[in-house]
Each structure stands twice: as structure tokens, then as C-alpha cells.
Amino acid sequence: MKTDNRAKGTAMLRAVSKRIVPLLLVHFFAVTPLLAQGEAALPFLLTSPSAAANGMGETSVGLYRDEPLNVLNNPAHLGMFSRSRRFSAGYDYSDWLPRIQQSDLTFKTFGFAAGVNLRRQFGLDPEISIGVSYSRIRLNLGEFSETSPDGPDVISTFDAYETADNYSVGVGLHTWVNLSAGYTLKHVNSVLAPFNVQGQDRQGVASVPAYDLGFFMAIPVMEIAGRIRSSPVAIADGLFPVLNLSAGLAKNNMGNTMVIYIDPDQGDPLPRYARAGVGVELGVSYGRGDLDWRPFMFSWTRESNDLLVRRYPAPVNDQGMIIGDPPPADYRGGLGDIRIVDDLFLGKPNDDVIIKRGWQLELLEFVSLRGGRFLEAPERGNRRFTTSGYMLRLAGVVKFLRALDVPLGPDNLFASILTHLDVRYNHSQIDSDELNHPLNEREFSAWTVILSPWD
Numbered sequence: 001m002k003t004d005n006r007a008k009g010t011a012m013l014r015a016v017s018k019r020i021v022p023l024l025l026v027h028f029f030a031v032t033p034l035l036a037q038g039e040a041a042l043p044f045l046l047t048s049p050s051a052a053a054n055g056m057g058e059t060s061v062g063l064y065r066d067e068p069l070n071v072l073n074n075p076a077h078l079g080m081f082s083r084s085r086r087f088s089a090g091y092d093y094s095d096w097l098p099r100i101q102q103s104d105l106t107f108k109t110f111g112f113a114a115g116v117n118l119r120r121q122f123g124l125d126p127e128i129s130i131g132v133s134y135s136r137i138r139l140n141l142g143e144f145s146e147t148s149p150d151g152p153d154v155i156s157t158f159d160a161y162e163t164a165d166n167y168s169v170g171v172g173l174h175t176w177v178n179l180s181a182g183y184t185l186k187h188v189n190s191v192l193a194p195f196n197v198q199g200q201d202r203q204g205v206a207s208v209p210a211y212d213l214g215f216f217m218a219i220p221v222m223e224i225a226g227r228i229r230s231s232p233v234a235i236a237d238g239l240f241p242v243l244n245l246s247a248g249l250a251k252n253n254m255g256n257t258m259v260i261y262i263d264p265d266q267g268d269p270l271p272r273y274a275r276a277g278v279g280v281e282l283g284v285s286y287g288r289g290d291l292d293w294r295p296f297m298f299s300w301t302r303e304s305n306d307l308l309v310r311r312y313p314a315p316v317n318d319q320g321m322i323i324g325d326p327p328p329a330d331y332r333g334g335l336g337d338i339r340i341v342d343d344l345f346l347g348k349p350n351d352d353v354i355i356k357r358g359w360q361l362e363l364l365e366f367v368s369l370r371g372g373r374f375l376e377a378p379e380r381g382n383r384r385f386t387t388s389g390y391m392l393r394l395a396g397v398v399k400f401l402r403a404l405d406v407p408l409g410p411d412n413l414f415a416s417i418l419t420h421l422d423v424r425y426n427h428s429q430i431d432s433d434e435l436n437h438p439l440n441e442r443e444f445s446a447w448t449v450i451l452s453p454w455d
Contacts, residue, residue, distance in 0.1 A: 040309045040329075041206070041259035041268035042188055044139045044162050045252070048073065049109035051092050051444035055389020055428030056301065056358025057372025061248040062277025062344075063301035063358075064218060067426070067448055068113040071133045071168050071182070073275065074250040076214035078170025079180025082115025082131030086453040089113075092426075092446040096139065097438040104142040111135025111166070120453060126175055133168040141192070162190045170214075176227065177219050184212035186253075192261065208257045210270055214250040221245060238288050242297065244281040249335075250274075251308075269309050274335040277303035278344045283362075286403060293399040297362040304343035305354040306336035351377035358387070366396030370428065385439065389428030394421065395450075422450040 050069040053060040060073035064080045068090045071077050081088070089112040096105040115131035118124045141160035170182035186209070193204025221243040226232040234240050251274050258267030283297030314326040337352035349355075358372030368391040376383045398418055401408065408415045425447055432440040 040271035040307065042162065042190060042208075042253075042271055044107075044137070045164060045188065045210075045271055046273060046307075047107060047139075049092055049107075049135075049137055051094075051389065051426035051428045051446035052370075052391065053358075054430070054444050055370035055372065055387055055391075055426070056360060057303075057356040057374050057387050059277060059279075059301045059303045059356045059358040059372060061214075061216075061250050061275040061303055062246055063248075063279030063281075063299055064216065064246060066450060067424075067446075068111045068133060069109055069135060069446070071111070071113060071170070071184070072109070072135055072137070072166060072212075073252065074214040074216060074248050075133075075168040075170050075182025075184045075212055076180045076216035076248065076250070078113060078115065078131030078133055078168055078182050079129060079172025080170075080178060080216060080218065081113055082129035082170065083117055083127075083172055083174055083178070084452060085113075085115055086451050087112070087114050088448060088450040090446060090448040092444060094442060094444045098442050099436065099438045099440060104140055106140045107137075108140070109135060109137045113168075117453070126173065129172045129174065131168075131170045131172075133166075133170075135166045135168075137164040137166070138162070158194050160192050162188070162192075164188045168212075176224055177217060180216045182212075182214040182216075184214075186210045186212070190259070190261070204261045206259050206261050208255070208259055208270065210253045210255040210257070212250060212252045212254065214248065216246070216248040218244055218246040235284065238286055240285045240287060242281060242283045242285050242294065246279040246281075248275075248277050248279075250276075269329045269331065272308040272331050274306045274308055274338055275303060276305075276335060276338050276340060276344060277301055277356075288403075291399065291402050293365060293403055294362070295364050295400075297360075297365075299360040299362070301358050302344055302347065303356040304338045304340075304350065305356065306338050306352065308332045308336045351379065354380070354383075362391075364396045364400055366393055366400065367391070368393075374430075383432075383439070384434075385430050385432040385437075387428060387430055389426065389444075391424055391426045394423040416454070420452045420454060422448075422452070424448040424450070 048054050048058040049072050050067055052065055052067045053070055060070055064077055066081050066085055068088045069092055091110045094107045096107050113131055113133035115129055117129045119127040139162045143157055143159050145154045146156045164186050166184050166186045168182060168184040170180055172180035188208050188210060190206040222233050222241050232240055253270045253272050255270055260267040279301035281299045283294055286293045308331050309329060310332050311329050312327040314322045315324045317323050339350060342348040343350050355375045360368050360370045362368040370389040372387040374385050408418055428444045430439055430442045
């Protein structure tokens with residue numbers, strides 16, 4: 001039996017020898033930022049799946065976006081989405097570690113969201129909106145071959161991958177201030193070795209549940225000022241200033257289930273994560289009839305993130321010798337080391353968290369330019385990179401033509417759909433401070449379709 005197990009072990013090593021280096025690098029660079037704060041399983045859950053957010057330093061909590069994949073980081077955005085949107089669908093693609101140059105190491109996400117505004121639909125007060133969403137993340141780690149212990153003959157092949165299926169709901173209350181809350185239930189699968197590993201009658205496969213909680217608040221300053229003075233604040237006829245302040249909180253990958261692959265005594269905790277962010281939008285809008293066009297908008301946001309996993313060292317004796325197993329990992333409560341005022345409002349350095357910031361300049365609602373910065377302390381992993389990106393939108397072209405009174409065609413279904421449909425292309429890129437870092441020049445590309453409700 002020992003000989004058989006040794007042979008199976010040799011076969012397994014041969015099976016992965018061709019691809020083990022890129023696989024280890026994938027997990028090393030995914031897990032590295034977690035090591036200083038405590039090891040956790042399933043690090044792919046901490047990768048931002050939104051090309052729009054990634055162009056702005058991976059910020060995703062404190063500034064509202066109606067992109068469906070942004071719900072994965074803060075489900076409360078569904079409460080905002082459902083106020084003015086009926087349906088959206090999106091797809092995002094990225095090569096996982098482009099420097100390794102393995103074409104089948106990919107990170108893909110797709111999702112859709114639907115919402116209803118109860119006041120718009122049924123005339124109910126106060127104004128409440130409800131949104132639901134489904135999305136799936138898939139990290140593909142490549143195809144592996146299992147070979148015979150007696151030679152290089154391939155016995156079988158298998159794909160290693162990790163997935164997360166996410167089911168979200170969000171509710172928004174819209175009065176003078178917009179408040180929303182959201183919840184995501186997720187089912188996570190990690191398939192690293194779907195076969196009998198070394199004859200132990202166990203596979204290198206894990207399946208666990210988890211959930212996210214999110215909150216969001218947006219303050220439309222100019223709208224509030226207009227309500228106070230009983231008339232809109234205007235720059236000129238049909239031209240209005242826009243000033244929105246926002247803040248968001250989210251806790252991701254919640255749950256107490258341990259992630260176990262082969263040995264039940266070697267389970268790892270979920271990568272529980274806290275996010276807090278603030279944002280501001282400043283611009284100009286043009287309104288006429290049902291046309292609401294924002295030809296100029298500038299957005300800025302700052303965010304603070306912290307892993308909430310806590311590991312403990314093994315006990316040692318007076319001579320420093322290990323005398324037992326380390327205590328099990330647990331989780332910190334609240335927001336961990338995030339300091340709301342110092343991190344977000346004062347911008348003071350905090351070596352215990354990840355600091356992100358981003359900006360966006362939107363022109364004519366047609367083209368957006370983005371930039372951002374991601375900073376992590378050396379003892380926390382030392383990922384430090386700059387981000388950039390852009391977006392192109394169909395809606396901006398249509399609104400520009402409407403503002404110039406250019407007819408879009410006869411008053412029929414096609415013209416109506418064109419007025420309420422938006423198609424977007426997002427692209428973003430990470431540029432690491434270290435030229436040869438595996439994350440350097442990583443790109444994200446995404447398509448999004450959004451449908452607004454008919455009045």
C-alpha cells in the first residue's frame with residue numbers, strides 16, 4: 001500500500017510538474033498581501049471584478065456606479081441602481097497574471113441586475129426601490145495532465161478553477177438623502193485537484209457558502225438646496241450645477257465555515273474583508289423635458305480596506321521551541337484597523353490597511369477618462385500600483401443629438417429603445433511600481449448594457 005501511495009504521489013508530481021510553477025505563482029501573488037495580517041483561503045475573492053472600478057484604483061464602495069459587476073463589492077449599490085434603471089448586464093475579462101504568459105490563466109465575470117422603483121411603478125410613497133442581481137466569477141487556473149507512474153503517458157486531464165456564484169438584493173430609500181442597503185449570498189467552489197489525491201480517498205476540492213453586507217448614502221447637495229428654496233439652483237436656462245457627496249461601507253466574505261480541501265484539521269478561514277469609502281461628484285447637467293444630460297462631470301473617491309482574519313503563533317517554551325499547534329484562526333470585529341476620519345477624510349497614512357483613491361472625468365456622457373492609486377504597506381504585501389482607464393458610451397451620443405434637436409427617427413419602438421438604451425465599453429490597466437511584478441500591465445475589458453425604465 002505504501003508503495004502504491006508513493007507511486008501515486010510520484011504520478012501526481014509528474015502530472016503537475018509542467019504547470020506547477022505558474023500555479024504556485026498565481027497563489028503566491030494572490031495570497032502575499034494576506035500573509036502579514038493572517039492567512040486566508042480563496043484569495044481570488046478579493047480581486048476586483050469591475051473594469052470601471054479598476055481604472056480608479058480598484059475603488060468600489062464609496063462612489064456609486066450603475067455597472068452590474070460593482071455590486072460584487074458593495075451590494076447596497078443595487079438600491080441606487082433600481083431607482084433609475086430597469087435592467088443591466090455586463091461581462092468583464094482579464095488575463096490573471098500577464099507576465100507569466102499563460103493564455104489559460106484568466107479571470108472572467110458576468111452578471112445582470114434588475115430593479116423596480118415602487119413610486120414610478122405603483123405611485124407609492126415614500127420613494128423606495130428594490131433591485132436583484134446574479135453574477136458569477138470564474139478564475140481559470142489551466143489544464144493539467146495526470147501521467148502514469150511508469151512513464152510520460154497521460155492518464156487523464158483536468159481543469160483547475162475557482163468560481164463564486166453571487167445572488168444579491170438591495171433596497172433604497174430616496175427622500176432628501178438617498179440611503180440603501182444590500183445583501184449578497186454567495187456559493188464558492190475551489191477545484192484544484194479533482195481526483196483521489198495520493199490515495200487518501202479525498203479530492204482537492206472545497207465548497208463553502210459566504211455572504212456580503214453593504215450600506216450606501218448619497219447626498220444630492222444641489223437638489224436639497226433647490227428644495228429648500230422651492231426652485232432649482234440654475235446656472236442658466238436649462239443648465240444646473242451638480243454636487244453629490246457619498247459614503248459607503250461593506251463587509252465581504254462573511255461566514256464561519258472553514259475552507260477544507262483534504263485534511264479537515266488543516267482548514268483555512270474565509271478572506272473576510274472590510275471596506276469603507278467616500279466620494280464626491282461635481283459637474284453640470286442640462287435638462288429639458290425628459291432629457292437629463294450631464295455634459296461635464298468630475299468624480300473623486302478614497303477608500304480604506306482591511307482583511308479581518310487573525311492568526312496566532314504556535315506556543316513555545318522558554319527555549320523558543322514550538323511545543324504545540326497554533327490556536328485556530330478567528331476574525332476581528334467591526335472594520336478592523338480602518339480609521340474612518342483619518343483614512344478617508346484627512347488622508348493620513350495608515351500602514352495597517354490598504355488605501356485606494358481614484359478619479360474620473362466624464363465628457364458629454366460619451367467618453368470618460370480614469371486614474372487611480374493603490375497603496376499597501378511593505379509589511380502588508382507591498383502592492384503599489386497606478387491605474388488608468390477609459391469608458392465609451394452610446395447614451396452620450398444619443399443625448400447629444402437630442403440636445404441639438406436632431407431627430408432620431410419616427411416616433412416608434414426603435415426610437416424609444418434608443419432613448420432608453422445604453423451600451424458601454426470599459427477598459428482599465430494596472431501599472432505596478434515594480435516593472436517585473438506579475439501584476440504589471442494587467443488589463444481589464446468589459447461590455448455593459450443598461451436599460452432605463454419607460455415613464
